Amino acid sequence: TCFSHVGYSLDRLPTRTRIASWTPNTVTTCLLCDAEQIWKMATVRLGYQPCLFHTWTSLIEWLRIKDSICPETLRKLTAQAVIYHIWLERNNRLNNAVNSTPQRIFKEIDRQVRNIILAREGRKKFVSLMCIWLKHS
Structure with missing residues (x-):
C-alpha cells in the first residue's frame, strides 16, 4: 500500500x-475566503450583475456567451487576472501568513487589466476595451 x-x-x-x-x-482560516467578493467586484466592473462561479463549467459558459454588455476578450482577460490574483493570495496566505483585503486584491487586478489593455491598444480587439473597463468603475 x-x-x-x-x-x-x-x-x-x-x-x-x-x-x-x-x-x-x-x-x-480559509485560504480562498475572499474569492466570492473579488469575483463580484470583477463582474460588476464589467457591467454585469454580481455573479459567482461555483464550477469551472459555469465560468467557461460565462466566458463564451455573446452579449452586448462586455466583449469576450475583456471577460477572458479579467477572468485570467482574477484567477491569477486569487491563487497568488491563496499562496501568500498559506506560505507567508500574509493576508490582503479583497479591495487591495481587486486594485491589483484593475492595474493588471489596465496594463494589458494599454500594452495592446493598437490591436483590433483591444481598441475600445479601456473605455468599457472604466465605464463601471
Whole structure:
C-alpha cells in the first residue's frame, strides 16, 4: 500500500489544523475566503450583475456567451487576472501568513487589466476595451 493511503487510514495526514498545533504561525482560516467578493467586484466592473462561479463549467459558459454588455476578450482577460490574483493570495496566505483585503486584491487586478489593455491598444480587439473597463468603475 501507498504511504499516504496508510496515513489517511490512520488519520495522520498533515492537515492545516494539525500543522497549526505543531507550528504556531500557521494560517488556519480559509485560504480562498475572499474569492466570492473579488469575483463580484470583477463582474460588476464589467457591467454585469454580481455573479459567482461555483464550477469551472459555469465560468467557461460565462466566458463564451455573446452579449452586448462586455466583449469576450475583456471577460477572458479579467477572468485570467482574477484567477491569477486569487491563487497568488491563496499562496501568500498559506506560505507567508500574509493576508490582503479583497479591495487591495481587486486594485491589483484593475492595474493588471489596465496594463494589458494599454500594452495592446493598437490591436483590433483591444481598441475600445479601456473605455468599457472604466465605464463601471
